[in-house]
Amino acid sequence: MEKLEFVDRRNTNSSKWDGLNRQFGREGLHAMWVADMDFKVPQCVRKALADYVDLGAMGYMAVPESYYEAVINWEKMVHGYEIKRQWMRFSPGVVAAFHWAVRIFTEPGDAVIVNTPVYYPFFHAVTSNGRKLVKSDLVNENGHYSIDFEKFRSDIRANDVKLFILCSPHNPVGRVWTSHELRRLLNICRENGVMVVADEIHHDLIAPGNEFIPALQCGEPGEFDNMVIALSAPSKTFNLAAGQNSIVTIPDEKIRRKWDDFSSAISVNQGNPFGYIAAEAAYRGGRDWYDAIIHQIYHINFNYLRERLAKDLPGAAVSDLQGTYLAWIDMRGVMEPSSVKEAVLEKGKLAVDFGDWFGGEKYNGFVRMNLAAPLEYVKKGADALIASAE
Ligand SMILES: Cc1ncc(COP(=O)(O)O)c(C=O)c1O
Structure with missing residues (x-):
């Protein structure tokens, strides 16, 4: 498997990292929203x-x-x-x-x-x-x-x-x-x-x-x-x-x-x-790189997220991630659906896609978290969700 290389995308004109203020009216959030990765593309592509x-x-x-x-x-x-x-x-x-x-x-x-x-x-x-x-x-x-x-x-x-x-x-x-x-x-x-x-x-x-x-x-x-x-x-x-x-x-x-x-x-x-x-x-x-990203997303990141939330935020329901690298999490068991957005942004300092974006207010209380990132980022995202519920 090709080794995945992390890339810090802050200050690179990244929508995900440098477009926070535009989307959320805040800077300094941990960005797990836009569906792209915090890994460099395969070596063969760069070459x-x-x-x-x-x-x-x-x-x-x-x-x-x-x-x-x-x-x-x-x-x-x-x-x-x-x-x-x-x-x-x-x-x-x-x-x-x-x-x-x-x-x-x-x-x-x-x-x-x-x-x-x-x-x-x-x-x-x-x-x-x-x-x-x-x-x-x-x-x-x-x-x-x-x-x-x-x-x-x-x-x-x-x-x-x-x-x-x-x-x-x-x-x-x-x-x-x-x-x-x-x-x-x-x-x-x-x-x-x-x-x-x-x-x-x-x-x-x-x-x-x-x-x-x-x-x-x-x-x-x-x-x-x-x-x-x-x-x-x-x-x-x-x-x-x-x-x-x-x-x-x-x-x-x-x-x-x-x-x-x-x-x-x-x-x-x-x-x-x-x-x-x-x-x-x-x-x-890119096959070796692809095998590595599959391993990272499902075996490492999603398993971590699911187990960590089951332990430390048991009221959150994490849908099984059969495909995509986007975890769908129901926070309605943790707090009032209408409070989730503010809590995640203010207390958690976390940027995710919010449920209502995907179909209106009935999806308030859900968040979508991007897992195409190093495990450290996923840990930070889980910490942030847990902190948002405190
Ligand atoms: C279902 C789906 N379609 C399309 C896109 C984006 O497509 P493109 O960047 O090729 O316009 C995304 C990105 O998240 C997606 O999730």
Whole structure:
């Protein structure tokens, strides 16, 4: 395993560390919010980027076929997933991609459904484009989340939903959906003529013992090709968010044509060389680093957090982290839900994502903590949660 190298990101124009005042109106918080890592990217990525900088030739780039091969080989090696070269398209980030998808696959006023609590930019993609947001809540049983399929179906029918933005694995509740769950969701969508955008950005970040199933692979081969597009990227896996390089997988030719017409109309067909070079290097040479990050997140950090809170803050319910590096913690057993935000910020001096961001006030009392950091940071985060309850 490659050794993970800590990087102190304070004073590096980091959103997470240097954007505290903007988000929380305070400085000096311990930052465990924005979903990126406090580790350096793999050595092979730094080398590839340094070589490119050294060469100094920074004119227009023809994206090499070797980039696509690297992505395809990674998916095959890690997930047994066979993506075809002609299915792959570019977007400058997954957030941009699902915003575009809302524009491409729905009309103004159409309804778009999401499973709350969920990654909040999903809401913006819908509402800022003049579409109607339908929030269909997951079921929470003692911190374990599941889907109420009947409710999902009736929410779709009652609102004449046209598009579903699926989060798989699910940020913030950490579920890795089973193929059975995915098939049921997609079958309900099919019955009701709902197209699906699967945000699979966290798909490499899976706790041992769980298996990620791509939405496009959850049925018989090709079964859902004519209603699903999938979004992924190396950004979460290898801490490459700054590269703004993500992959849109569209097996269906008609759907692909719509995507291509849109990207041609806005004239965004490819990204910057830094993103491609970093992604290709990571997918080719980052396996040892990836094994190390998986070990760090699940074996070291999450185990520590769960055990420490069970011992010193037993009223907090920590959801099982099946995937993503974002722990979802229910603090309602510790204090009044409406007090959690102030207590965590003021007493704990801790910056986390707060529950209400993911779907409104009913999620007050929950926090999402980023565990893609050295154990020392996780210990500090646990100390801070405990201190916030004193
Ligand atoms: C579910 C999900 N989608 C998308 C993103 C961000 O995507 P990008 O940086 O590629 O726009 C995140 C980041 O936390 C995320 O959790």
